[in-house]
Amino acid sequence: MTLSIAIKSLLHIELSNEELMSRYVLSGDASLLAKLYDNCARDLYHFLLTLSEPELAADIAQKSWLRVMEKRHMYHSNGQFKAWLFTLARNLLMDEYRRTKRYPLLEACEVRDQGSQNKVDGTLLKAFSQALETLPFYQREAFMLYQEGFGVQDIALITGENQETIKSRLRYAKQQLRQQLGECCE
Amino acid sequence: MSKDEQLKALYQQRKEQVKAPHSTRQLLLTKARAEQIKPGYNLWNWTLGVSLCAALLVLFQFVGITHQQLRPEYEVIQVHRLNEEKQPGELAALVAEQTRVEHADNYARYIQGQQILTAHHKRLARLVNTEDGWGLQTCDKELVLLTAQLVDQLRNNRRLEEQLKKGDEVEIAFDVDGRIVSIKAAPGLHC
Numbered sequence: 382m383t384l385s386i387a388i389k390s391l392l393h394i395e396l397s398n399e400e401l402m403s404r405y406v407l408s409g410d411a412s413l414l415a416k417l418y419d420n421c422a423r424d425l426y427h428f429l430l431t432l433s434e435p436e437l438a439a440d441i442a443q444k445s446w447l448r449v450m451e452k453r454h455m456y457h458s459n460g461q462f463k464a465w466l467f468t469l470a471r472n473l474l475m476d477e478y479r480r481t482k483r484y485p486l487l488e489a490c491e492v493r494d495q496g497s498q499n500k501v502d503g504t505l506l507k508a509f510s511q512a513l514e515t516l517p518f519y520q521r522e523a524f525m526l527y528q529e530g531f532g533v534q535d536i537a538l539i540t541g542e543n544q545e546t547i548k549s550r551l552r553y554a555k556q557q558l559r560q561q562l563g564e565c566c567e
Numbered sequence: 568m569s570k571d572e573q574l575k576a577l578y579q580q581r582k583e584q585v586k587a588p589h590s591t592r593q594l595l596l597t598k599a600r601a602e603q604i605k606p607g608y609n610l611w612n613w614t615l616g617v618s619l620c621a622a623l624l625v626l627f628q629f630v631g632i633t634h635q636q637l638r639p640e641y642e643v644i645q646v647h648r649l650n651e652e653k654q655p656g657e658l659a660a661l662v663a664e665q666t667r668v669e670h671a672d673n674y675a676r677y678i679q680g681q682q683i684l685t686a687h688h689k690r691l692a693r694l695v696n697t698e699d700g701w702g703l704q705t706c707d708k709e710l711v712l713l714t715a716q717l718v719d720q721l722r723n724n725r726r727l728e729e730q731l732k733k734g735d736e737v738e739i740a741f742d743v744d745g746r747i748v749s750i751k752a753a754p755g756l757h758c
Binding site for chain 2: 404407410414415422423424425426442446450505506510513525555562
């Protein structure tokens with residue numbers, strides 16, 4: 382691993398997130414962390430933003446990245462960095478919900494306006510965004526993690542649920558999204 | 568486009584509308600730079616350096632071994648082969664001649680060995696028993712004492728007849744150096 386990273390560095394070949402993180406764990410080099418942030422920050426923030434309010438999403442995102450710094454020695458080089466990052470963020474978010482005694486599953490699903498940043502041009506995209514936000518929390522979470530490239534097994538590990546539950550949530554989420562998009566745009 | 572692909576495309580479009588907070592990046596980098604290990608004590612650099620040194624060492628050793636394997640261990644090469652120009656008949660004659668010479672040498676060595684055991688001269692004597700063991704009284708009235716060791720050796724080599732007893736007339740064979748080679752019964756002969 383180390384030698385391949387060294388060779389890639391010498392040849393200026395782009396390193397994967399896992400290789401960047403492995404190097405960062407060893408060196409603590411700020412530039413490596415910056416690259417990791419540039420690669421994953423948008424995905425994470427978008428995930429958190431869809432599951433919470435903008436202020437809370439920004440706060441949790443920041444805490445997650447700080448935790449990456451603090452807990453970097455706990456990162457396993459054979460694991461997927463993004464899965465580790467999302468697990469940290471998801472745990473922080475759920476801790477926050479528990480602390481404030483807000484249980485997302487019981488919340489009424491309502492369409493929220495994300496402000497000017499999330500204004501969409503196309504009707505379909507707008508409908509999708511609204512449909513996504515009206516999904517129950519755990520279905521929304523499973524769907525988003527799936528769209529981020531995680532498999533059912535990864536999602537089960539990130540959320541601490543069994544795979545059958547994840548499959549079920551994904552199925553319902555897709556079904557509802559299709560239905561809402563169909564109603565909107567057919 | 569399938570429904571799943573459509574959802575994926577919409578998801579990506581939605582994500583592109585979002586930007587991660589710049590303030591978080593700034594905060595993170597400031598903190599990371601403050602915590603960054605000084606270059607002199609950078610564990611990564613040390614690891615990289617040691618890895619490269621080890622790799623170079625292995626490479627040099629490999630090159631050295633390969634070079635050594637390629638270098639010949641001899642300087643002069645002698646080629647031995649049968650003379651291909653010779654006809655089969657001549658070749659057979661040559662081999663036969665070499666074999667004959669070898670046999671002649673071996674035979675000469677065999678004859679030389681046999682001569683050691685061949686009697687040079689013989690004398691008649693009578694077998695007597697003495698306090699020290701066996702003795703041979705020659706016609707010259709000399710008593711030749713035989714040690715038990717010599718008797719055993721002669722018997723082992725079958726050069727002393729088993730049935731000999733006291734009073735028997737015997738013929739003693741000596742080699743060039745006067746050593747007893749064999750003792751045989753000589754019933755018809757007398758001094």
